[in-house]
Amino acid sequence: MADLRARLPRPAVVDDPPVQAVARICDEVRDGGDAAVQEITRRIDGCELTSLTVDPAECQAALGALGSGLRDALNIAKARIESFHRHTVVPESTWSEGGVTVTSLPRAVDRVGAYVPGGTTPLISSVLMTVVPAKVAGVAEVVVATAPGADGRPAPAILAAAALAGADQVLVGNSSALVAAMAYGTETIGRVDVIVGPGGRYTAQAKREVAARGLVGVPASFAGPSEVVVIADESATPECAAVDLIVQIEHGPDGLAWLVCWSEAVADAVESMVEKLAASAARSDVIAGNLASNSYIALVDGPAEALAVANAIAPEHLQLMVRDPAPLLAGIHHAGAVFCGELSPASVGDYVAGPSHVLPTYGSARFAGALGVADFQRRMHAVTVDQEGLDTLAPAVIALAEAEGLGVHAESVRLRSR
Numbered sequence: 001m002a003d004l005r006a007r008l009p010r011p012a013v014v015d016d017p018p019v020q021a022v023a024r025i026c027d028e029v030r031d032g033g034d035a036a037v038q039e040i041t042r043r044i045d046g047c048e049l050t051s052l053t054v055d056p057a058e059c060q061a062a063l064g065a066l067g068s069g070l071r072d073a074l075n076i077a078k079a080r081i082e083s084f085h086r087h088t089v090v091p092e093s094t095w096s097e098g099g100v101t102v103t104s105l106p107r108a109v110d111r112v113g114a115y116v117p118g119g120t121t122p123l124i125s126s127v128l129m130t131v132v133p134a135k136v137a138g139v140a141e142v143v144v145a146t147a148p149g150a151d152g153r154p155a156p157a158i159l160a161a162a163a164l165a166g167a168d169q170v171l172v173g174n175s176s177a178l179v180a181a182m183a184y185g186t187e188t189i190g191r192v193d194v195i196v197g198p199g200g201r202y203t204a205q206a207k208r209e210v211a212a213r214g215l216v217g218v219p220a221s222f223a224g225p226s227e228v229v230v231i232a233d234e235s236a237t238p239e240c241a242a243v244d245l246i247v248q249i250e251h252g253p254d255g256l257a258w259l260v261c262w263s264e265a266v267a268d269a270v271e272s273m274v275e276k277l278a279a280s281a282a283r284s285d286v287i288a289g290n291l292a293s294n295s296y297i298a299l300v301d302g303p304a305e306a307l308a309v310a311n312a313i314a315p316e317h318l319q320l321m322v323r324d325p326a327p328l329l330a331g332i333h334h335a336g337a338v339f340c341g342e343l344s345p346a347s348v349g350d351y352v353a354g355p356s357h358v359l360p361t362y363g364s365a366r367f368a369g370a371l372g373v374a375d376f377q378r379r380m381h382a383v384t385v386d387q388e389g390l391d392t393l394a395p396a397v398i399a400l401a402e403a404e405g406l407g408v409h410a411e412s413v414r415l416r417s418r
Contacts, residue, residue: 004312005363009296022176022205026213029180034187040177045119047152052181052188054159054170062159070157074164077352078128084354085136088373099389103382108138109217111190112376113182114167115175115197115207118147121251121283122155123198129356130197130371131165137376143192145171145178175199176206183210192216196371198223198358201254219375221336221360221368225254227316228346229335231306231328232261232270236321237342242273244319244345249290250283256361257295258313260306267297307331314365317346336360336370391417 028036038049066074094103114130117123127144134142144167146154154172162170171178171189178189185191194217195207204224211218228248232241241259249255261267278287298309307328310318314334322328325340332338336359339346350357358371385393394417401409 004308008298008309008312017205017208018202019205019209022202022209025174025176026180026183026206026209029177029186030184033181034189037173037177037181037186037189041148041174044174045148047148047150049148049152049173052171052173052178052186054154054172056163056169059159059163059167059170062156063163065156066160071160071164073351074124074128074161077125078132078164080352080354081128081132081356082136085133085356085373089136090374098392099386100393101384103384105380105382106377107380108140108377109193110139111141111143111192112139113143113145113179113192113195113197113216115179115195115199115203116144116146116158117175117199117203117252118155118158118172119149122146122158124155124157124161125351125357126198127158127161127167128165129358131162131167133356133371133373134196134376135166137373139376141168143167143169143171143182143190145173145175145182145197147175148172175203179203179206180210183213183215194218194376196223196358196375200225200252204361219358219368219371220364221358221371222362222364223358223371224361225256226251227256227313227361228319229258229260229310229313229315229317230270230319230321231303231310232259232266233303233322234263234266235323235342236266236270238266238269238273239277240342240345241270241319241321242277244321244347245270245274245295246277246281246287247345247347248317249295250281250287252286253289255286255290255294256315257290258298258309258315259296260298260300260309262300262302262306264299267299271297303328304331310335314360314363316359316361316365317349319344319346334363334366336365387418 025040037052041049092105112134116126131142144162146158181189182192182195201224204222207218210216226248230241230245245257249257259270281287300306311334316336318335319339320328321342337349356371360368394413397413398410
């Protein structure tokens with residue numbers, strides 16, 4: 001598997017994240033606070049900020065101004081996201097054996113920061129996909145951070161979604177600078193315990209940077225630019241396969257798209273359709289750039305080899321556009337989310353399927369999964385030992401402690417055992 005990963009082409013950004021540039025931004029915010037966030041936003045985003053925080057009344061007004069169609073869609077999405085994540089909540093549990101009782105206690109973190117991409121493509125759905133699972137987990141305060149538009153203000157739809165989702169605060173500014181501000185704290189921005197959310201490579205690297213500095217927790221996944229692998233056989237409709245390849249790379253730069261199939265005719269038909277659809281797409285410039293530099297066709301010998309390629313890529317989205325997805329699904333081990341069959345496009349997962357669309361990218365699906373309730377909680381355990389249990393276990397504790405040269409550990413149970 002490692003040899004196959006090494007031989008498959010990947011975007012250069014995968015091997016060259018903006019580590020130094022992001023580290024400098026974090027240092028600036030650490031030292032300069034609010035003023036540094038404003039200066040970085042001016043320098044990188046090209047706009048002036050009148051404030052880093054948004055008045056809650058502005059969020060409520062934005063919600064009230066939504067058209068009924070969009071508001072209904074947001075309500076449907078919120079209800080489904082909330083329902084799914086409540087289904088995943090793990091309750092307290094108790095295990096008892098030999099005089100020892102251990103109670104496992106899930107406890108939510110106090111304060112979470114959720115970065116939501118704004119600017120030219122404000123991802124209003126990402127507000128729900130981050131805030132709602134955090135609230136289900138029991139987080140007391142959730143802060144939404146987003147990038148400004150040209151006027152220095154966040155997109156009204158993001159403010160509306162924040163109000164609907166129950167966000168406690170909304171921040172606006174450069175993405176990396178806000179990640180640093182939420183990690184260090186500034187004059188107006190309180191520190192958070194966990195930072196989540198999708199974003200470009202700078203945002204994703206900023207989360208890694210502040211986590212490496214020991215300031216906050218972040219999910220194990222690297223939620224960077226969008227990725228998709230489509231496995232297609234002769235049953236796939238070329239237009240559907242093509243549009244699903246384009247869906248993920250229209251988000252922005254560094255998007256990754258793979259078509260994997262074992263038929264040259266399928267590959268040719270889908271490639272032709274991609275060219276046709278890309279030419280007329282609204283974000284054709286972004287799509288064209290990603291098609292030229294980050295999009296590939298893998299022609300393999302059969303389904304087994306297709307699975308090997310998909311597992312080696314470990315994509316954010318994997319679509320099984322084949323006649324019978326079940327046998328292939330059984331062989332998939334590395335993917336953020338899998339969409340089975342032609343009627344299950346990733347767009348359904350992006351908005352209303354229920355699970356969060358914040359998924360692992362850059363191959364991090366090998367060791368991480370979708371954002372969920374567990375990312376906002378830590379499990380604490382409470383241990384109770386009775387006299388019989390202590391007497392039974394004391395010899396083992398003493399032997400292990402003395403083998404490690406920790407005599408006081410051994411003495412602590414000698415004093416209590418009979």
